Amino acid sequence: MWVKRGGRMAEGAHGQDVGSGALEVFWSGRTNQRLVALTFDDGPAPQWTPMVLDTLAQHRVPATFFMVGAQVRRHADVVRDRLAGHEVGNHSWDHRELAEMDAAEAYDDLRRSHDAIADLTGTSPVLLRPPYGHLGGAVLYAAARLDYRLVLWSLQMVEREFPGDPAGHAQRIVADVRPGTIVLGHNVGARRRLVALRGLTDMINGLRSRGYTFVTVSALLGAGVGPTPTG
Numbered sequence: 001m002w003v004k005r006g007g008r009m010a011e012g013a014h015g016q017d018v019g020s021g022a023l024e025v026f027w028s029g030r031t032n033q034r035l036v037a038l039t040f041d042d043g044p045a046p047q048w049t050p051m052v053l054d055t056l057a058q059h060r061v062p063a064t065f066f067m068v069g070a071q072v073r074r075h076a077d078v079v080r081d082r083l084a085g086h087e088v089g090n091h092s093w094d095h096r097e098l099a100e101m102d103a104a105e106a107y108d109d110l111r112r113s114h115d116a117i118a119d120l121t122g123t124s125p126v127l128l129r130p131p132y133g134h135l136g137g138a139v140l141y142a143a144a145r146l147d148y149r150l151v152l153w154s155l156q157m158v159e160r161e162f163p164g165d166p167a168g169h170a171q172r173i174v175a176d177v178r179p180g181t182i183v184l185g186h187n188v189g190a191r192r193r194l195v196a197l198r199g200l201t202d203m204i205n206g207l208r209s210r211g212y213t214f215v216t217v218s219a220l221l222g223a224g225v226g227p228t229p230t231g
């Protein structure tokens with residue numbers, strides 16, 4: 001597709017194919033409404049993803065999953081028909097360090113994952129979170145070419161802070177969320193990450209009692225600035 005559109009420009013002789021020609025990077029949503037976006041990286045995987053989806057469904061909380069393309073191909077059945085209301089973003093093909101690749105390699109990696117996600121959800125992803133949040137020229141170029149918005153995070157479920165204490169961990173997250181916060185979590189990985197996932201219900205209840213509404217990242221970025229909340 002891009003080859004046709006870009007012709008020799010895509011070959012780099014006279015110019016570059018850079019999508020709409022600009023790229024936005026978000027750490028949080030620019031809003032003063034009490035909106036928060038939960039994000040879960042590195043899935044899908046049979047271990048923990050179903051647990052996260054169960055908890056979210058139970059509380060009717062939409063979330064954003066930054067998925068790894070190879071995992072999507074491998075474990076599509078774990079999430080198929082379970083993503084209604086959620087958003088899926090691209091988190092690379094197999095979690096390699098994109099910032100160390102050249103432009104063509106990074107683009108191929110992301111394109112492959114992009115297609116896997118589109119096949120799974122029926123929708124092309126519009127968000128990219130590169131592995132480790134690492135940005136480099138090749139990542140920026142590939143993201144521009146695929147018309148992505150780059151999404152990092154403003155609050156991390158740092159799982160090693162409260163070993164064996166999901167409630168304490170949840171309290172810390174609840175206290176630290178601000179309007180527009182994007183929370184980074186994982187649904188795959190080291191066992192300590194389970195601390196955060198086990199505290200998910202407490203996190204959801206705590207944030208709701210502070211007046212927060214859960215939205216997908218794209219909904220958060222589209223929210224804009226509303227009337228200033230009181231209290």
Ligand SMILES: [Zn+2]
Nearest residue numbers: 041042131132
């Ligand atoms: Zn990751």
